[in-house]
Amino acid sequence: MIEQPETLYPNAGSAINEYSVTIETFDTLSACWRETATVLPWRSLFTLPPWLSAWWHIFGADWKNLICAVRNQHVLIGIAPLMLRNGEAQFIGSPDVCDFMDCIITPGA
Secondary structure (H helix, E strand, O other), X not given: OOOOOEEOOOOEOOOOOOEEEEEEOHHHHHHHHHHOOOOOOOOOHHHOHHHHHHHHHHHHHHOEEXXXXXXXXXXXXXXXXXXXXXXXXXXXXXXXXXXOOOOEEOOOO
């Protein structure tokens, strides 16, 4: 069963733009990937949900995942695949294994 994402900042922003940030799971991230493959620039293997999930299951034991999705008026415009440990946040991945780690953002957003 896919967990529902947790909304952190519903309707944050101006009256014109209504932004929200949700915390996603690997399952909901994969669903976002399938639904937005033509909208978001998933240009690197190392930002794809299957890669992030595989990396996480092998190397992520000492970290807490924090996959943030940003929406403008309920339309997904960006994803920040982060992990936390000891008050430190960084992209999911490792320079030893991943050549590229970044946010995925809709062009012009």
